[in-house]
Amino acid sequence: MAFKDYIRERFFPHIWCPGCGHGMVLKGMLKAVEKLGINKSNIVMVSGIGCSSRITGYVDSHTLHTIHGRALAFATGVKLSRPELCLIVPMGDGDALAIGGNHFIHACRRNINMTAIIMNNQIYGMTGGQYSPLSGVGKYASTAPYSTIENKFDIAKLAEASGASFVARTTTYHMREMIDTLCMAIKHKGFSVVEIFSQCPTYFGRKNKLKTPADMLNYFKNNTAKIGSEAKKKNPELIERGVFINKKMPEYCEEYDKIIKKANNTLTNTEV
Amino acid sequence: MKQNIKFVQGNEACVEGALYAGLDFFAGYPITPSTEIMEHLSERLPIKKGKFIQMEDEIASMCAIIGASLTGKKVMTATSGPGFSLKQEALGYAIMAEIPCVVVNVQRGGPSTGNPTHVSQGDVNQARWGTHGDHAIVAMTASTIQDIFEVTIQAFNIAETYRTPVILLFDEIIGHMREKLILPEPGKIPLVERLRTSVKSGIDYHPYLQREDGRLPMSDFGEQHRYNVTGLFHDMWGFPSTKPKIVHGLLRHLNDKITNYAETKPICMYKEFYLEGAEIILISYGSSARSVLHTVKNRQAAGEKIGFIELQTLWPFPYNIIKKKCANARHVIVVEMNMGQMIRAVKNAVEDPKKVFLINRIDGLLITVSDIRNILRMLQGKGV
Numbered sequence: 061m062a063f064k065d066y067i068r069e070r071f072f073p074h075i076w077c078p079g080c081g082h083g084m085v086l087k088g089m090l091k092a093v094e095k096l097g098i099n100k101s102n103i104v105m106v107s108g109i110g111c112s113s114r115i116t117g118y119v120d121s122h123t124l125h126t127i128h129g130r131a132l133a134f135a136t137g138v139k140l141s142r143p144e145l146c147l148i149v150p151m152g153d154g155d156a157l158a159i160g161g162n163h164f165i166h167a168c169r170r171n172i173n174m175t176a177i178i179m180n181n182q183i184y185g186m187t188g189g190q191y192s193p194l195s196g197v198g199k200y201a202s203t204a205p206y207s208t209i210e211n212k213f214d215i216a217k218l219a220e221a222s223g224a225s226f227v228a229r230t231t232t233y234h235m236r237e238m239i240d241t242l243c244m245a246i247k248h249k250g251f252s253v254v255e256i257f258s259q260c261p262t263y264f265g266r267k268n269k270l271k272t273p274a275d276m277l278n279y280f281k282n283n284t285a286k287i288g289s290e291a292k293k294k295n296p297e298l299i300e301r302g303v304f305i306n307k308k309m310p311e312y313c314e315e316y317d318k319i320i321k322k323a324n325n326t327l328t329n330t331e332v
Numbered sequence: 333m334k335q336n337i338k339f340v341q342g343n344e345a346c347v348e349g350a351l352y353a354g355l356d357f358f359a360g361y362p363i364t365p366s367t368e369i370m371e372h373l374s375e376r377l378p379i380k381k382g383k384f385i386q387m388e389d390e391i392a393s394m395c396a397i398i399g400a401s402l403t404g405k406k407v408m409t410a411t412s413g414p415g416f417s418l419k420q421e422a423l424g425y426a427i428m429a430e431i432p433c434v435v436v437n438v439q440r441g442g443p444s445t446g447n448p449t450h451v452s453q454g455d456v457n458q459a460r461w462g463t464h465g466d467h468a469i470v471a472m473t474a475s476t477i478q479d480i481f482e483v484t485i486q487a488f489n490i491a492e493t494y495r496t497p498v499i500l501l502f503d504e505i506i507g508h509m510r511e512k513l514i515l516p517e518p519g520k521i522p523l524v525e526r527l528r529t530s531v532k533s534g535i536d537y538h539p540y541l542q543r544e545d546g547r548l549p550m551s552d553f554g555e556q557h558r559y560n561v562t563g564l565f566h567d568m569w570g571f572p573s574t575k576p577k578i579v580h581g582l583l584r585h586l587n588d589k590i591t592n593y594a595e596t597k598p599i600c601m602y603k604e605f606y607l608e609g610a611e612i613i614l615i616s617y618g619s620s621a622r623s624v625l626h627t628v629k630n631r632q633a634a635g636e637k638i639g640f641i642e643l644q645t646l647w648p649f650p651y652n653i654i655k656k657k658c659a660n661a662r663h664v665i666v667v668e669m670n671m672g673q674m675i676r677a678v679k680n681a682v683e684d685p686k687k688v689f690l691i692n693r694i695d696g697l698l699i700t701v702s703d704i705r706n707i708l709r710m711l712q713g714k715g716v
């Protein structure tokens with residue numbers, strides 16, 4: 061199936077600003093799904109609220125556009141109920157880690173098989189550019205006219221510490237890497253977290269001296285480096301990209317199946 | 333035939349009712365006085381290959397059951413006051429997206445952490461207006477263990493028929509009290525299964541296009557029809573829209589599909605006792621209805637013209653029915669364990685609101701027969 065067949069043309073044009081990174085994430089996500097050849101009717105995409113979360117509407121799968129911060133909780137209900145479905149959960153940085161932070165760490169902890177994509181533009185785009193828990197000290201936002209004093213989360217470390225079994229980071233500048241990473245994440249059995257730096261030229265860029273979308277993409281290029289690369293060794297300030305965690309761990313729905321067997325006294329010796 | 337009789341708590345009767353109705357998915361977070369519901373379901377659901385999950389909070393629990401319902405499952409969550417407050421935003425989502433689900437609130441004293449181990453009926457108005465925006469809602473209650481079982485089954489039937497959340501507003505006394513429960517044979521009480529679309533795969537399916545009777549045939553997530561579900565106002569494809577005509581039409585539909593049936597079964601449920609010729613009519617619900625029934629029975633035996641309406645459906649309120657039934661009564665007395673919540677609806681319903689009085693108790697104790705007697709004596713001019 062061509063990647064365009066995964067799109068709901070009826071719902072275009074999309075709502076994003078010109079140059080917004082979220083459309084690039086949409087393309088990367090669909091390319092990954094196309095590469096893996098997943099049947100559209102087996103995909104459920106669940107999102108919260110934000111510019112990023114509007115991504116689900118444009119995809120011709122089962123799509124659930126929920127409430128701010130709670131996408132993973134809805135997704136958990138879908139997945140546990142129908143474990144054979146492929147769950148993809150795109151979220152904004154505020155959505156996933158401010159209002160939805162609790163659901164995020166608990167979904168990691170359960171290691172339930174789904175792919176969480178965090179479209180990190182370091183700002184609340186939809187509500188007009190307020191700072192997010194991913195903005196970082198010194199950034200400007202509509203609620204930080206004198207710059208923020210708040211530290212940011214390291215999503216990868218947070219996900220790892222919370223128990224996610226696949227954790228990666230990439231950016232909209234690195235399209236091919238994004239597609240490959242998403243393929244790995246979707247294929248991985250367990251809870252996968254992919255942080256994707258995505259540009260919000262309209263608010264983050266404008267307030268932080270990155271005037272054009274191209275400036276922002278160059279910023280991602282110049283300020284990140286592959287995990288363990290020479291560039292990173294030379295300049296420890298660079299943000300690492302790549303796969304941080306990729307391990308086999310008991311998956312929630314499979315473990316639940318064992319509970320069903322336990323309850324019915326049909327657990328075999330090898331499963332005990 | 334041998335009857336299947338159990339001696340159980342109200343919370344267990346709710347579990348029995350839910351399982352009888354075909355519950356397959358429960359998500360919850362522990363809170364007194366509702367916790368027994370989730371404890372029992374954690375044991376019972378896996379046996380029937382159902383799914384049970386203890387989520388990280390009540391918000392997540394509400395969201396998880398909505399997700400599960402979209403895959404075609406019958407779903408429920410259970411909580412008490414503080415948790416019910418947390419669920420409100422997602423409850424509104426279920427209203428907007430028209431997702432069948434059952435939400436139990438075993439009431440305790442509030443506001444805030446309140447009086448966790450004691451009885452109250454203080455969430456009646458929260459059940460009606462807890463989530464933001466104009467909306468209709470179905471909220472039901474019960475005063476006996478057998479009724480909890482039966483009302484719980486009806487809650488699932490209504491949720492499936494009207495594609496709406498249904499709230500079960502029990503209270504601490506009725507949730508924890510033990511009484512006889514007769515379990516009917518499977519199939520004895522009719523169950524409503526979800527109306528599914530007959531539109532074939534490959535043909536454009538409109539998930540939010542109502543049939544003439546207002547019902548929306550559904551397609552399960554994971555099946556052939558792929559569509560969008562959102563909490564935004566949406567068109568017949570489920571795609572967000574701000575077109576005034578669509579916004580107006582959807583809001584009307586969400587209200588009409590419930591309120592148009594407010595006075596008919598199965599939404600409208602109540603019991604009536606000795607209403608013929610009654611000069612005084614008491615109106616009550618939940619555990620307070622037990623004290624009322626006791627009082628009314630005794631006074632009837634003594635020849636007093638006193639009747640009783642026990643509300644089982646609180647919302648939508650059957651205004652016309654109450655108006656008609658109370659038309660000839662000199663006094664209408666609402667008995668409830670709050671500062672007077674249901675009484676507002678009763679006053680709105682009857683022709684002369686001045687004849688409506690409140691008997692209440694708000695100290696965490698069950699309203700007693702003597703509480704009711706004292707007020708009745710005052711109304712009857714007999715002194716306390």
Ligand SMILES: Cc1ncc(C[n+]2csc(CCOP(=O)(O)OP(=O)(O)O)c2C)c(N)n1
Pocket residue numbers: 109110111112113128151152153154155156179181183184185186187192
């Ligand atoms: C409960 C609740 N609080 C606040 C909002 C308002 N709101 C909508 S989107 C959003 C933040 C979006 O930021 P992010 O998740 O980073 O997504 P982005 O728009 O940047 O892609 C907020 C605060 C809301 N919809 N619901």
Ligand code: SF4
Pocket residue numbers: 075076077079080081082111112181185186259260261262263
């Ligand atoms: S406000 Fe920012 S995040 Fe939202 S669409 Fe515009 S560029 Fe994208």
Ligand SMILES: [Mg+2]
Pocket residue numbers: 110152153154179180181182183184185192
């Ligand atoms: Mg953002």
